[in-house]
Amino acid sequence: MNAHTNDDHGIGHVSPIWMLLGVFALLIFFTVMTVAVTYIDLGPANIWIALGVAVIKATLVGLYFMHLRYDSPFNSLILVCAFLFLALFIGIALMDTGEYQQNIGPPDTVRPVAG
Amino acid sequence: MSNEQKHTGDTGHGDNHHPPDHPAHLAHHFETPEQQFESGKLGMWVFLATEVLMFGGLFCAYAIYRGNHQDVFLYGYGALDKMWGATNTVVLLASSLTMAWGVRAAQKGQQKLLLTMLFLTFMGGVGFMCIKGVEYKAKWDHNLFPGTMNAFYYEAGQPKYPEKLEHAIEFIDGRNSGGNSGGEVQGGGGHGLLDADVPYDESPAIEHDAQQVGHDGAGHIVSASPVILTASFGAPADMSTIKPPASPADMGVNDAVIDHAGVLTTPSAEHTQVLWRDLSSAEQKKVHLFFGIYFMMTGLHGLHVLIGMILIAWLFWKAKKGAFNKDYFAPVDIGGLYWHLVDLIWIFLFPLLYLIH
Amino acid sequence: MSVIQDQVKVSGYGGQQGPGETNYINHSKGIMSWLLTLDHKRIGLMYMIAVLTAFLGGGLCAIALRTMLYMRSAPDVAPITTGTQDVYNQLFTLHGAILVFMFIIPAVPAILGNMILPLMLGAKDVAFPRLNLLSWYCYMAGATFFLFVLLSGGLDTGWTFYTPYSTSTSTSVAAATMGAFILGFSSILTGLNFIATIHMLRPAGMGWFRMPLFLWALYATSIIQVLATPVLAITLMLLAAERILHVGIFDPALGGDPVLFQHFFWFYSHPAVYIMILPGMGIISELMATFCRRQVFGYSFIAFSSIAIALLGFLVWGHHMYTSGQSAMTNAIFSLITFSVAIPSAIKIFNWLATMYKGSISLATPMLYALAFIWLFTIGGLTGVFLGALSLDIMAHDTYFVVAHFHYVMVGSMLTSFIGGMYYWWPKMFGKMYNETVAKVAWFLIFFGFNLTFFIQFIAGSQGMPRRYADYLPEFAIYHQISTLGSYVLAIGLFLVLYNWIQSLVSGPKAPQNPWGGNTLEWHTSSPPPHENFIEDPHVTEPYEMRAWDYDESIDGYVYDKAKAIELDKQSQH
DSSP states (O other), rough: OGTTTTTOOOOSSSOOHHHHHHHHHHHHHHHHHHHHTTTTTOOTHHHHHHHHHHHHHHHHHIIIIIIIGSHHHHHHHHHHHHHHHHHHHHHHHHHEEEEEEEEGOOOGOOOOOOO | OHHHHHHHHHTTSSSOOTTOOTTTOOTTSSSSHHHHHHHHHHHHHHHHHHHHHHHHHHHHHHHHHHHOOOOHHHGGGGGOOOHHHHHHHHHHHHHHHHHHHHHHHOOOOOOOOHHHHHHHHHHHHOOOOOOOOHHHHHHHHHOOOOGSSSTEETTTTTEEEEHHHHHHHHHHHHSSSSSSSGGGOOOHHHHHHHHOTTTTTHHHHHHHHHHHHHHHHHHHHHHHHHHHHHHHHHHHHHHOOOOOOOOHHHHHHHHHHHHHTTTTOOOOOOOOOOOOOGOOOOHHHHHHHHHHHHHHHHHHHHHHHHHHHHHHHHHHHHHHTOBTTBBBBBHHHHHHHHHHHEEEEEEEEHHHHOOOO | OHHHHOOOOOOOTOOOOTTOOOOOTTSOOOOHHHTTTOOOOHHHHHHHHHHHHHHHHHHHHHHHHHHHHHHHTTTTTTOOOOOHHHHHHHHHHHHHHHIIIIIHHHHHIIIIHHHHHHHHOOOOOOOOOOHHHHHHHHHHHHHHHHHHHHHHOOOOOOTTTTTHHHHHOOHHHHHHHHHHHHHHHHHHHHHHHHHHHHHHOOOTOOOGGSOHHHHHHHHHHHHHHHHHHHHHHHHHHHHHHHHHHHOHHHHOTTTOHHHHHHHHHHHHHHHHHHHHHHHHHHHHHHHHHHHHHHOOTTTHHHHHHHHHHHHHGGGGGGOTTTTTTTTTTHHHHHHHHHHHHHHHHHHHHHHHHOOOOOOOOOHHHHHHHHHHHHEEEEEEEHHHHHHHHHHHHHHHHHHHOOOHHHIIIIIIIIIHHHHHHHHHHHHHSSBBBBOOEEEEEEHHHHHHHHHHHHHHHHHHHTTBBBBBEEEEOOGGHHHHHHHHHHHHHHOOOOOOOHHHHHHHHHHHBBOSOOOOOOOSSGGGGSOOOOTTTSOOOOOOOTTTTOOOEEEETTTTTEOOOOHHHHHHHHHHOO
């Protein structure tokens, strides 16, 4: 028991302090970065960079603060599934609303659908 | 301790008989503490999945309105304050750090450190909510609350509050134009306009606070949360009295902040600056939807922060009574997961709402 | 091992319960011992009372609206008044909302799942007993909101709360959405609990593929409950925000998108259809195995088809929106995926039929319900494929054809599996047998009455009778008359079931531990089970290996021969 006090405790994974601080430093770095990028105009790429940075940050929080890296893989699977279903929902709804958008208007100004 | 070890070792194996020394914190239907701990975690993760999907509905609404009405969002976000958003991100990240640290302390049986960390995490929540309060106050002052309260609300094709609408347009146009890039609020360009035209605007004071936080935060962010708290509590009084600092000096300070963070100091090429007149009349009628979505997303998130704070207060109370030790810290760990999820959602909310480009 | 075997013989594992022993019902006394119980079996019973009460309420609405329709068939009936139409709108809305949110969704998971799932796992309880109790209180709170709706102006939006009407009607939409929101939490908590329980509390020796199929079905159901219900929660919150604050996300007059509401609503509510039917399918698998005294044919196919249905169920929500203004592209995609749901459903049907083939079928009441299920689900499922076809659906949309289709699935199939399951586990739950003759008569009335009510609606629908109308043209009179008469027969059958159950509780003969000879673990404990489910740990083997249970005439039940079971288990592993 005493031989591996830190990482081999009976229950759960004990994160070393350097790791917590390191992850935090990275998170702050990415926050500064994502704000900084908005000062550069990259056209439509901006939103994707912002989202990409958010995904990296979220992954860091999940893997280290939430111990996913050391947990049962099933817990990660649950989270990934949730995001997949969300992507499905948003993806299809977005695709469809984009198609019929021109047909929406206030009740008195609705244009008849062509055909 | 060595007994405990034996039992945790054989999870899932055949021994279905209660160990004679069934620990007090082990519920009767579990065999081993590890089984109980893992079950709790699994349950929490499943719950977090439901939270992701619940917020997901709002993200979907956001995506659809943003995707189909780009300009409405480009316009509306001008009312938000990027620096407050960034500050709140830092506050929440810091409280996530203290929470993770608290879990570590609980795992190692460091009672005092655990209490300190839980306290700091709680104060992080307080700080976040206070900043949120300051932001909401600014929206309230410009009549930007959702639905019928909103200055951009139209009824039967006509603005419901023409006067408020005018003020709100001046406010947002002022922020979206001006010599600064990306319509951010740092530059001084907006100030003159706001100072002159909108007497009750206190956003310069907000920025003033933001700078302080920025400076403090860079150094020792963990202790910054309580600092923010007091600063924010003090703020309302200040706001009404403090005159906005002279623009050039103010700009200097702002640039210093950005410098300090190691980011671009010179505003880059101009890009889409959406003003009220740039919106089509159909889009003008949709601006209030931006605020509806903003308030529902941040409101639901804020509600979760409040619930998380209650949870942490409860953990603090339990920890104070000495409920947790090396072998039983599951509530701290599981409560921590919830708190991290609240952080995780904000990580997405922040760029989507405050960094629209 | 031999010591354990001896203990088994001595304690009469498989025999009658000892006289002095307590069970979960009389374990402790007083109303508080029920209201604060953490025992999954007691929570299941409390759910049973609450859910069946809701069923009665929703069912009476159905009878009332069928009666109203019948009265419109008189030859010289006066023109319909708006007042009558309002009453009709409220009746069909309450009928739908109460039965969907408060009966069909919770019925099987919350009653039978709660009762049986831990027993089938040989566990002492579900993983989170407190959350389980909380879920019951959520249910009651949601039910209270619906009661409030009844007393405060009713509800006339249909159970789907479609915008923009639901944002403008003066009826109690806010209270109803609040109720459905809280009921959703109840559903989420149940699902969460079942997932954790199945993962963490399976006994030694029960791998995933030794789980009874009912548990696979409940697991698949739980996945849907957990992943879909939160979207309903946010939808209803947005709807409430629309009504209270006029945010306008779904309101075209305010720049919003009314079709978006339907995307939101059906992203939950189509998977919810599978929350309703999947656990019923799980029950049927159990009934088929036990009453054909055979291994279920194609175990892993049935298990995986449950998961497949759960996942595919998330990909077809747009088939409710073919005529709503959804784009042609989306329509085509959803139509295609809708057809694919038929595959796992058909896999189940064929496997059940194959299980029956050359089985030693016993036509006990639960088995009759299982047979009725196959009949009704086949009709309901196949007409679902018709409706999944774009061209046909555009014609049949919002007609009685659709009404008949989903009643065959959501009422016919789900209700028969639920009642079948209730009869199957009744002796286990209460330790009492029921009157088999009355039960069979009731079964016939339900089966006959149901088909009389709804089959005719396929024809009415294909002739163009629209749904949700309080009045109709004279040529539809005959369909409505027959349908209403059928609904009365169905109602009589259901009341007979209720009588049958009450009579069993009052004066039914004592049930043996295992009246049917099933081998899933709930039959390895006494009837009714003791407070902690098992006095001694049950012996885990193949779930459908029933040859170790020998019929004992003296108790009219089956007795376990553990030595034989161990021998059979050894054989099956080689």
